[in-house]
Amino acid sequence: MTDVTLRQLRYFAVLGEELNYRRAAERLFITQPALSTAIKQLEQAFGVVLLNRNTREVALTDLGAAWLPQVQQALAGVDAVVANLVTLSGTRQGRLRVGYLIGTGADLLFRIVRHFEAAYPDVRVEPIEFDFADPTAGLAAGTTDVALIRPPVDLPEHRMLILDSETWVACLPRDHRLADRTEVHIAELLDDPIVCAPVTAGTWRDYWLAMDARGNRPPTIAAVAATYEAETTSIARGLGISFTTSSVARFYDRPGIVYVPIVDRPASHVALAWHPAAITPQADALIRHVQREWNFGEGEEVAVPATQH
Template sequence: MTDQRNAPRPAGVTMRQLRAFVAVAQDESITRAAQRLHLTPSALSMLISSLEGELAVRLFERTTRRIALTDAGLELLPSIKKVFENLDDAFDGLRQLSDRRSGRFAVATSPLLAATLLPPLLAGFRVRFPGIRVDLFDLPVDGIAQAVRSGQADFGVCTADTEMPGLVLTTLYQDRLMLACQSDHPLADRREVRWAELAGEPLALLRHGSGLRSLVERGFAEIGEPVQPAFEVAHVTTAVGLVEAGLAVSILPSYALSSARSPGVVAVPLTAPVMERNIVALTDGQRQLSAPCEAFLTHFKSGVTGLAASSSQKKTRKKTAGQA
């Protein structure tokens, strides 16, 4: 008996022969398979015959009425079909990789996110995917959802605490509220500051109606303290300006302070309680995201973590330099 493990491997088998074999096996007809492969029946028969000759085994039983797989053909077919499935998967992967490296998409976000968090993320994304063009719409918060619904934007990036009908919210990052104060403020060198320690401090807060103001009020409610701001403003940049001038301290998102223009303003994490809110991707549940969109959202998740770590390291270095 011949040891099959030591039998010579066929060297002349081609992809055309194998595709011909699978087509005939599926159609059980030389004529139908030839039509599907855009070949003549005689050309297809020659491919099957040459494959059988190369393998030294009959793969089909032929009669005047039908063609059927032999036992050897039945044994071979699942393996060959698996080979083609793997090849198709590989080619699909290559096409998706190519799609991810070129194209265009539009993202809608709030003016604050557009001015602070998005620019460094977009810069890093452009380095990785220089062939993808990004259109950025900085819109009022209530306009982001509308831009996604209308198709003006492929997706939105915003803070959201409630569900939005027809839209899908996917968490990208969880942001923490921070104390913003001057670098020479008594609390500036602390690793963390408790909310209770802000009693008596002149606060610059956003006006009622903003999600940030609601979150700040929840923080004070948890410690049983009333909210008594010294200043109520409409924009985060105004609050930062008041802090920079030494007129107030403020409670702001970490991303709003990570790129603060003033080196004299520092951010200290607030604790007891820790107040966080989600930065989410806002997408239309009826539309599938393109490959470039998926690539950016993946980049966002990894990139924003790196920015947060970088901001923390800068703050630590600044304190160390001040103590030296």
């Protein structure tokens, strides 16, 4: 019997639904070459062709179209089997440590915790806030079981569910030369001094410095801030600018600053993340609760990328 992995099945299911490598890769949070390689390995393992590809489109073969609903059913069955094991073991009592990055998905956190506590009253949920010094919200150190984060983060072995997406905005001093604009491009701001996260934030810090857009131009660091309060205070003083998301503009508005949308940056995501090898029954219950709440399919559980550009 030729081995086939759950990951290969998930990749095929998502690509079979999207019929587009770019969209499927984005949904799976992997690169298009990685997705293409996984599908080719699956086909080669069984000596079959599941999809026809050319430069314009992707289409299921007759065999692929017949197999897709069986794969979807099998993946749903795996979910059910795991859920039944946890239910039968009676291990959904206890503590659940939910980390969250300051200012990240605050409304989502309240919704998730409130609904989960109603469904699982025997589980004691402990929300734990983390500042910019640890954008993994405790996952890297193992001090939380699950966490709401903003990828990219340095957690290559973790899994996640994308819950929301937001646009980039520039946080500017109110007397900034572009403060009256209705929108800006990232290149217009790359020469400005910038307020950024501590170096411990790693990949996340580089992402919010827009390092991928700078080429050989290093950023001028105006100040380092571990919280939005410290960040916006520095900007209101005129020390520099920062890049952030549209929700921050709602939650952290204050005198002396203005937020201007950036039109040419990819969306920033909010994700629920966890380590599959360290998952507790309580965390498993929360993850499955969120999957049902957001109407996720099995294929939408994905690996957290180390980088995102």
